[in-house]
Amino acid sequence: MYDIIIIGAGVIGALVARKLAAYELKVAILEKGNDVCSGSTMANSAIVHSGYDPVPGTLKAKFNVASNPRFEQICQELDVPFQRIGSLTVATEKEQLPQLEALTKRAQENGVPVRIISQEELRQIEPNITPSAIQALFAPTAGIVDPFLLTIHAVENAIDHGTELFLNEKVTQISKENGIYTLFTRKEHQYQAKVVINAAGVHSDDIARLVGDEYFTITPRKGEYFVLDHFKAGFVNHVIFPLPSKAGKGILITPTTAGNYLIGPSSQFVSEKERVTTDSITLNYVKENAQRLIPNIPFSQVIRTFSGLRATPIGEDFIIEESRQNPGFIHVAGIESPGLVASPAISDYVVDTLVMKRLPLIKRANYNPRIRPYTRLKNLSSEERDALIEKNPEYGQIICRCEQISAGEINEYLQRNCPPHSIKAVKKRTRAGFGKCQGGFCQIHVIHLLAKHYQIPVTKVNYDEEGSEVLIASSRGDQA
């Protein structure tokens, strides 16, 4: 029996869990995937928006603007890469200039500092910008973050304080009796709590329906991306946006906190919530649009394409409220852009305003909002590195050649709370497999590390979800 169950371990579920961990509450997270951060949070632009774009007065605007300044602190506490690089919304035609003006006004209404910069200044700070660029709206408070580590480390922080995480638990049925919710999962387990937080992403309307709430619908909206290798620092220095349209913020080009470049996303409503695919027509569309802003993008440096789904609500704003007919059942739904940047303020509101109505929030005495920082070999000096290897030789064994990740760094995650259970989970945490060769060299080593840690045969190591084993059998009569 729990005080609270959170359905969904994306960035919302993770930050809510972390916030709840500060109080004397018994909390469980149910995640349907084989890892946290497996849905929309795993596949997005990773941008900490400044907040000039959302319509003033909406929850999107309110929570975006409130959260943006907090990222230095949160990322420091949770050991998450974050860079406040600023964004540029670029006008390439005279007809777009009034729209830039309108965005400036909107920024002022939202309380976001922006300024219009001239062609010359734009060219100075972004040498590769299109020659057609006339002016740009510069938002200095925009930034980029690592959404995987934000989510994973927040969950670790919560688990450090007693939160329980249950993976591969898809909620299929919910019943209610005497103010207690019983959640039934596909694996035929049951979980009970007084308060349930529906942070199920694209499935949040499906979850809502399980308690009879039919008043909102989430339509998955797919975005496809290119990932470029970290081929050169400074190819692009800011998040580069086109002018926004009805379809959304548009196809952008941005550096990532790892030095890669992301190009995308497209925007199309789809009916399929599970299989997220890419196709050549859409990717070509993304390419052509991106080239309008940065004409010389070296597509020969593409190392990966991916797609993600946005949880788009019919009503265009976040749906963050207690269920109208189910007290204690709190929906945090429709968290599409700017959901990532807004997540700190969203989680505050969920706990301080909504949960508070239902449960006493007694501060936990020894609550620590920080996690122990992780070793990143690349950030160590030669002497530090050498001393570390002497204590633990695993840090000397480089597993991933492209990103230079050691066995020690992978094992560090395996030994702490919220460990990886699959090859992809290792990749999200350590970047092993993220580079040019896309796991060609390191995958076998990652498989062995996982097999050794979990004491399972290598043929049981999954690429991602359960049922995605890479090696299916030993090729002879010997044991796997």
Next chain:
Amino acid sequence: MKHVDLVIVGGGSAGLAAAISAYDQGIKDILIIEKGPTLGGILNQCIHNGFGIETFNEQLTGPEYAERFIDEVDKRHIAYKLNTMVVSLNANKDLAYSNDCEGYQVIEAGALIMATGCYERSAGQIMLPGARLAGVMTAGQAQEYVNIDGYMVGRNVFILGSGDIGLIMARRMALEGANVLGVAEIMPYSNGLPRNIVQCLNDFDIPLFLSHTISNVYGRQRVEKITITEVDDQFNFIAGSEKDFVVDTLLLSVGLVPNNDLLMQAGAELSSTKGPIVDEKLETTIPGIFSCGNALHVHDIVDYVSDEGKLAGISAAQYLLNPHFENGAQIRVLPGNLIGYVVPQRIDINSNAEEIILKYRVKKPIEKARISVQIDGVEIKKAFRPFAIPSEMEMIKLRKQDLRAGSLLTVEVNSHE
């Protein structure tokens, strides 16, 4: 900082040949740094035969070929480190390596030979459509899993790419009891050796779909089905030509790319093929750093890799033994009509080398090929081939006396009908 006269990064076929030849030229302080658990590089997993026809007049398997060179390295007691990764390199030839015994070490090299091989183009790089699923991997990765680690990767296999690696893996998977449903090749001709078409496809009744590529990949967690579609000569999909295959494995054999992260870090100039710009001594744009093997340009025949390694070893030795030697004026080398690339990209006009070998690939299959080497438009050498194809690297040898002053040397090919 510890000093080593000659550091060779990579203990595969190129690095081994370079080490042996540098030693035989008089360099005794040599260190080979190899990331894997054994020397031999990719040859260790190429268990099929066909290697060594030129060098040994025998058809050896990959491991046997490697072992011949490893024996020569051991005979000379050349030092090497295994399970060791070079993690940084600068233009002063200082490099840092890491392993679990010594930790993180920085050494200063008198000269360096980069024999770092290549990596395989991945699903992401070719923007393979569909979902990202288990069961999709490169052919070389599958080859390692099957031959070195000893695991089956799938039971119903389809292969994209009819280059030799794809063909070899078609046979290997069939021999291991998998059902190989077909090989798709986007070009209208196969890139593989005719012998491999016979022995890898025909022998096992594996169909080859020329002018086809993968248009979709389906599955939940693992690949379950693929669709191939025919393409026209502009590589556009031809509607209505889709064919579905129920599979659990898709192997990709879609190209190799030279691996030069370290050279890039050190600031050496790379060409558009991702191999470094070198001169006829195989010296990169950083004096004292040389390149050979697949890291320089992708090879088809290991014997030529060994020859190239040998030349790099000789050049590095000369660099160490003649510290006051200065490069003379260089002529630029560029690919001309229908030539994809040429190596080396620079030649010292006053080079003392008896012969300079130009290595190149044509852009498309050409019958009755007439190859012309020109300096500033004046032909200095010609050659004929009954046919030339992109999947076979060609060589043309220039003698010292063929060279003359000029600014641009081009290699071009025409069909001599």
Next chain:
Amino acid sequence: MSKIKLICTSCPRGCHLQVDENLNVTGNHCPRGIAYARDEITNPRRYIATTVMINSTHIRRLSVATKTPISKALIFPLMDLLKTVKVEVPVHVGDTIVHNVLDSGVDIVATKTILE
């Protein structure tokens, strides 16, 4: 009179050969093509390379190959047999792993040296 078409694999040239029912060969550039074509029709043989189990502490497989080409018809029986073979270290390149396998006159040899 129907002819069988073959691609010669004796050298990279890959001549397109035609063989009639009397084993007359046309399309060859050199005598090796005639021998190849006749062999392919009457007794096709292949070099086969695969791996066997080994009790080494650091590697699971030993690469092996037929020392001389084996009849095509025996390829899969050969694979089935080799799947059960386990070699003990040390083994040296060239060591015979199976002598006269399946009574074919062909030996299976190690193509790698593994000492421990």
